[in-house]
Amino acid sequence: MADKLFYFLTFLALLSALMVVFSRNPIHSVLYLILTFFTLSGHYVLLNAQFIAAVNIIVYAGAIMVLFLFVVMFLNLRSETQEKTSILSKVASVTAAGLLMVVLVAALKDVNLGTVQATPDFDSQVGMVEQLGKVLFSKFLLPFELASVLFLAAMVGAVMLGRREPGEQNTF
Amino acid sequence: MESVLIFKAIFILVVFGITLLTATYSTLAERKVAGFLQDRLGPDRAGPYGLLQPLADAVKMFFKEEFIPSSANKWLFIAGPSLAMLTALMTSAVVPFGDSIIWDGQEFKLQGMEINIGILYVFGIVSLGVYGIMVGGWASNNKFSLLGAIRAASQNISYELAMGLSIIAIMMMTGSLDLNAVVKGQAGFHGMAWNVFYQPLACIIFIVCAFAECNRTPFDLPECETELVGGYHTEYSSMKLGLYLFSEYTNMFVSSAVISILFFGGYNFPGQDLLPFSHNVITIIGAAVFFGKILFFIFFFMWVRWTLPRFRYDQLMGLGWKSLLPLAIVNVMITGAVILLTGK
Numbered sequence: 285m286a287d288k289l290f291y292f293l294t295f296l297a298l299l300s301a302l303m304v305v306f307s308r309n310p311i312h313s314v315l316y317l318i319l320t321f322f323t324l325s326g327h328y329v330l331l332n333a334q335f336i337a338a339v340n341i342i343v344y345a346g347a348i349m350v351l352f353l354f355v356v357m358f359l360n361l362r363s364e365t366q367e368k369t370s371i372l373s374k375v376a377s378v379t380a381a382g383l384l385m386v387v388l389v390a391a392l393k394d395v396n397l398g399t400v401q402a403t404p405d406f407d408s409q410v411g412m413v414e415q416l417g418k419v420l421f422s423k424f425l426l427p428f429e430l431a432s433v434l435f436l437a438a439m440v441g442a443v444m445l446g447r448r449e450p451g452e453q454n455t456f
Numbered sequence: 457m458e459s460v461l462i463f464k465a466i467f468i469l470v471v472f473g474i475t476l477l478t479a480t481y482s483t484l485a486e487r488k489v490a491g492f493l494q495d496r497l498g499p500d501r502a503g504p505y506g507l508l509q510p511l512a513d514a515v516k517m518f519f520k521e522e523f524i525p526s527s528a529n530k531w532l533f534i535a536g537p538s539l540a541m542l543t544a545l546m547t548s549a550v551v552p553f554g555d556s557i558i559w560d561g562q563e564f565k566l567q568g569m570e571i572n573i574g575i576l577y578v579f580g581i582v583s584l585g586v587y588g589i590m591v592g593g594w595a596s597n598n599k600f601s602l603l604g605a606i607r608a609a610s611q612n613i614s615y616e617l618a619m620g621l622s623i624i625a626i627m628m629m630t631g632s633l634d635l636n637a638v639v640k641g642q643a644g645f646h647g648m649a650w651n652v653f654y655q656p657l658a659c660i661i662f663i664v665c666a667f668a669e670c671n672r673t674p675f676d677l678p679e680c681e682t683e684l685v686g687g688y689h690t691e692y693s694s695m696k697l698g699l700y701l702f703s704e705y706t707n708m709f710v711s712s713a714v715i716s717i718l719f720f721g722g723y724n725f726p727g728q729d730l731l732p733f734s735h736n737v738i739t740i741i742g743a744a745v746f747f748g749k750i751l752f753f754i755f756f757f758m759w760v761r762w763t764l765p766r767f768r769y770d771q772l773m774g775l776g777w778k779s780l781l782p783l784a785i786v787n788v789m790i791t792g793a794v795i796l797l798t799g800k
Binding site for chain 2: 338342358
């Protein structure tokens with residue numbers, strides 16, 4: 285049952301991820317990206333990591349993608365008004381993506397796809413909120429706090445950039 | 457195991473039916489309450505006391521012309537109201553409507569889905585609720601609809617933050633993300649240890665944010681008819697418009713349920729441990745009391761709608777970012793300090 289669900293979710297994830305790239309309409313791309321996040325959350329649930337699944341939905345699908353959609357709607361891009369990309373940027377993007385593919389193939393070609401044996405000390409509750417919280421606030425306390433500081437810096441930076449200078453008028 | 461699954465299937469269907477029925481009659485109640493608050497009668501022609509009015513409205517909606525603007529994005533135009541209704545109905549899956557029924561030595565929980573991240577589930581679905589409005593507003597290919605959609609998005613994002621932070625204080629007190637545990641945690645003092653007495657500030661912030669997330673007056677800027685004609689549903693007609701309007705009432709029902717659970721004791725009622733009844737009877741009374749609380753909050757939603765005027769847009773943003781968000785953060789810090797000092 286679980287492996288059938290896995291293949292179904294993987295199929296959906298790959299399909300929607302490909303549609304993100306191939307859609308001519310930016311709004312469709314954003315909506316397919318939201319679908320991709322949902323399928324990834326499904327994968328997290330299959331891995332018994334409910335907390336990460338829920339947070340993935342709340343943060344990515346619920347907040348960040350709303351802002352994406354917001355900006356794309358404001359720009360109101362249409363497929364017919366898409367600007368032409370130059371040959372140089374096409375060559376550059378193909379090179380970059382090709383290099384990434386080479387790296388991924390090199391990294392994954394020796395992966396053993398055999399079945400994983402569950403060890404006796406395997407804890408199926410490892411992805412639950414309580415376990416995650418305990419680990420996050422004991423073993424990984426320093427990285428956690430550093431990430432918080434990073435977020436704070438980013439927030440202050442965003443406020444600084446968006447702030448109206450003294451005497452500046454609202455332009456819209 | 458099998459009997460539990462059958463029970464769950466029936467229970468989910470019953471919850472689905474009750475949600476829709478309550479939302480249907482909320483449309484009538486809204487007009488009756490409006491009539492009462494404005495000292496007039498409200499609809500009273502269709503059936504005794506106007507009780508058949510929702511049916512008449514539905515028939516009217518179904519017989520209206522189905523219209524899709526030629527320049528609209530057809531698929532997304534249809535997807536918009538469907539998404540709005542879908543997200544409105546999904547939340548009630550984790551709502552605990554009562555404690556549990558013990559039948560034949562087996563315990564049946566009156567909750568559709570017993571997951572230990574219930575609050576996060578509710579929060580996730582709430583944050584998705586705006587997509588129905590955004591997709592529909594954009595797909596209409598109309599400037600007014602687009603403005604309504606954009607307003608809905610920015611309002612939703614702004615109030616979600618304060619809402620989440622106000623819930624964090626409750627989570628800190630309960631020590632769990634499970635909605636059933638939140639209700640059980642309020643059972644002290646003979647069923648009167650409601651979170652609203654411990655967290656009045658969080659309660660006010662949450663209710664204000666719930667109004668904003670449901671797009672109810674005074675926060676109904678996305679469909680502000682004096683500025684935006686009809687807002688995001690300007691181009692909609694027939695049952696697609698009906699779904700948008702109906703999803704608002706469904707959202708109200710679910711929000712009322714969540715407010716009752718988080719702050720007003722859920723299915724706990726005063727004196728529940730003093731009554732000489734069996735567990736099952738107490739559960740049924742508790743479920744009835746819970747519905748009473750839900751109906752009260754639906755009335756509260758309507759009361760506010762017909763009492764307060766709409767905010768201006770900059771006032772709305774100012775309230776969200778400059779008042780509610782700092783207050784919610786202060787509330788979390790105070791809660792943390794108190795828990796640290798009293799050690800409970």
